[in-house]
Amino acid sequence: MHNHNLLTQILKGIQSHPDRNAFFIDGKYHTYKSLAKRISEIYNIIKQHTGPTAQCIGIIEKNNIETYASLLAVLFSGNTYVILNPQNPNCRNRIIVESTDIQLILHSDEDNCSLDIPKYVNLISTIDVKSESILDKIMTQVDSDSLAYIIFTSGSTGVPKGVPISHGNLNAFYDAYSSLNFNLNKEDRLLQMFDLCFDVSVVSTLYPLTLGACIFTVSQNSVKYTQVYELLEDEELTFAAIAPSLLSYLQPYFEEINLPKLKYLILTAEASNWDLLSQFITCAPNAELVNLYGPTEATIYCTSYRVNPNDIDTYNGMLAIGKAFKSMHAIIVDENLQEVPKGEKGEMCVAGAQLMEGYWKDPKKSKEVFVELDCFEVPTRYYRTGDICFIDEKDCIHYCGRKDYQVQIQGFRVELNEIEHTVRQYHSIGSNVVLAKPNQLGNQELHLFIEKYEGEETSIIDFLKEKLPIYMCPQNIYGINELPLNSSGKVDRKKLLELV
Amino acid sequence: MELSQVLEEVNSIFCKVLNKPTIILTESSTADDVDEWDSLNNIRLIAEVEQHFKVKFKLREIMKLKNVGELCTNIQKKTA
Known part of the structure; x- marks a missing residue:
């Protein structure tokens, strides 16, 4: 039987493929063996600076192996990672550090870190730390209620909202994502183009490691679309999750693009315009297109739509978002929270094992977005996505727009x-x-x-x-x-x- | 056209497109040296450069440009 503990599977992936490449970052390969050593070194630092109670640990994001190893070491240590993006305004990072009570921050700057960090925080460089690999001694049976990460999203009041995702959420996601049955193995080459403060980066980073496959990362600072194209074509990537806007940047050059090795193109993060995609198909003739939808609050993705170019489901030119993941349930409700009939629009609410417990230290906001609905004759907790959707005759969900993009004129x-x-x-x-x-x-x-x-x-x-x-x-x-x-x-x- | 003249004209295009008159480019400048130089602005910069010098870049050429100097040399070759 398939083991749905993500951390166990990652550890197995790392240990089973020591000589294969785990990462390709900035033109350089890193093997699983060297990744294991890096994780061990940082794991030791974390253990030296933390007690038995789980806590939030800050990681200052950079496109390097230390950052990715830090993220994994925090997860293996049973603590919670919180990404601090140096591109963000200092005050925003400070709010995040203070609200999560971070006492330890890992950074990988050559010089001292330039972030404005409260003085009481232990700021530790992960560069040049040496120790032997101790990965075989790491336990991966982390309590499913403990938090894996907290992602901060913009809040309507101007203060960032923390979305805490537990190991239980992540394992439920991993189980459902694996059930999509992508034909991938250790030979595959997968793209990771997202900032680590955006949750698609979690699956783009963690899932390939369970396979022993190689992850190709993109630097956050410079021009992304040319980097992505360069990796896709020159490194012959086989799997890429991208935001459709990236394709619109590449649109003037579609005639030049040829990606015969691409097996899967995942469209995510925003609505996917079929006109644009249908033009792109000739650039990647062997790729299956998959539209994946999900709010951060429901752990990365919670519905999927696999594109059959001969039978497309669209609404206003946008691809359908398909059906709910296996551990999730989606319903469409009206303003009175009553389920609407098929074909009628309403707000989509989702329930299931991937749902966060509530916003970080914000019960008021949590109360606004969670609602108990009697869908299975017992009250079930649903998250109100704010997305206007409808379910068609084929039970396929269509995204029509944000609740807040709907305006009264x-x-x-x-x-x-x-x-x-x-x-x-x-x-x-x-x-x-x-x-x-x-x-x-x-x-x-x-x-x-x-x-x-x-x-x-x-x-x-x-x-x-x-x-x-x-x-x-x-x-x-x-x-x-x-x-x-x-x-x-x-x-x-x-x-x-x-x-x- | 002399390389220095190309660089000067490219510099004024950057100032105009990025709406920042203080930008001073050298041949070794890259996107990491100019805060506003991201994917979106790169497309605008290339479009403006193409129009100004009456040249056309392929995606692969844009991708291989490692710094402003390489952009200028490319323009120089295309306009020769």
């Missing part, structure tokens, strides 16, 4: 995605985003940001007027070379709003 309910979709019918090169912002009179005004559009404003407005009710036509149109992205690779709507 002159009393009419408007889905901004619908406008974006209509704009794409007129101008299919690149992406577009529609935002609503109250004007001086407090009325919502629609703003359309459109990539690579050189035509007249009036001609696009005339087209939209033909397709949409007048109240859905944007008042302002901005041509933009590329839509800005945030650190998670999603379109940065806040930044766009600032331009208005």
Whole structure:
């Protein structure tokens, strides 16, 4: 029987493949044997500086082997890792350190770490620590309630929200993810392009290690899309999870791209536009496309949709998000939290073993997002995703947009995605985003940001007027070379709003 | 065109696109040296450079550019 303890499987992967490559970072390979040594060294440091009670340990993110080994050492030690991104404003990192009561921070800077860290925190460099591998002595039977990591996401009030994910959550995720039956083994070469403060990095890093496969990382500081393309093509990667925006950056060059070795392309982190993907398919003729959806609160991914190019399920041009993972249940509810019939839109709520217990030290916020619903004749705890979805006749879930992207214009309910979709019918090169912002009179005004559009404003407005009710036509149109992205690779709507 | 002249013109394109008049590029400058130089701005910079010098870059050429000096040498070759 398959063992669903992720840490045990990682340890087994590391020990069974000493001479194979575990990581390819910045042009250099690192074997499993050298990874094991690194983890052991950092594990020893952690044990010297921590007591028997689990605690949060900060890791300052860098694209190097020490950072990845630190993450694994913290997990093996039964403690909780919290990533601190040096690109973040100092005050944000400080809030994270203070709210998680971090006493120990691991860094891998050659010089002293430049972060503004409270004086009481033990700041330890993981470079040049020497000790023998003790991985065979490590116990991986960590209590399933203990926390594996806390990821901080932006909070609506401006203070970052901590999402704590337990080993139990992670094991449930691993079990379900393994059941997707990707045909992968130790020979595979997998991409890890996400910042470590974004949770897709967790699966992109941990899962390949269970197979004894090699992970190819991308540096966070410079130009990502060219690095990703370079790895995909030159290193002949076989598996890549990416944000669809990355493909839109590469779109002008699709004719040059040839990735016959790519077996799987995972689309995640944002809605996937089928127009763009269908153009990309010729670049990766042997790749299966899989759309994976999930809020951080439900551990990385919780629904999956495997694309069959001959039978595509889309809504407003966006790929379906498919069906719930095996340990999860998804329902669509109306404003009164009543389940809606098939085909009707509502907010998606998810329940199951991948759900976090609650936001870190924020019972008020937790209370807002959790709700008890009697779906199985017993009250079950559901997480309200804030995502508007519907389930079609084939039991396939479709994502229609964020609850908060749905706006009221002159009393009419408007889905901004619908406008974006209509704009794409007129101008299919690149992406577009529609935002609503109250004007001086407090009325919502629609703003359309459109990539690579050189035509007249009036001609696009005339087209939209033909397709949409007048109240859905944007008042302002901005041509933009590329839509800005945030650190998670999603379109940065806040930044766009600032331009208005 | 002299390399120094290409560099000067590339420098003013960077200042304009990144909206930062204080940028001073050298041949060894890379994306790590300029805070605003990310994926999004790289696309804008390349587009502006292509338009200004009336040249076209392939993705593979962009990918192989390790610093500003290599970008300038490439422009020089293409405009020769």
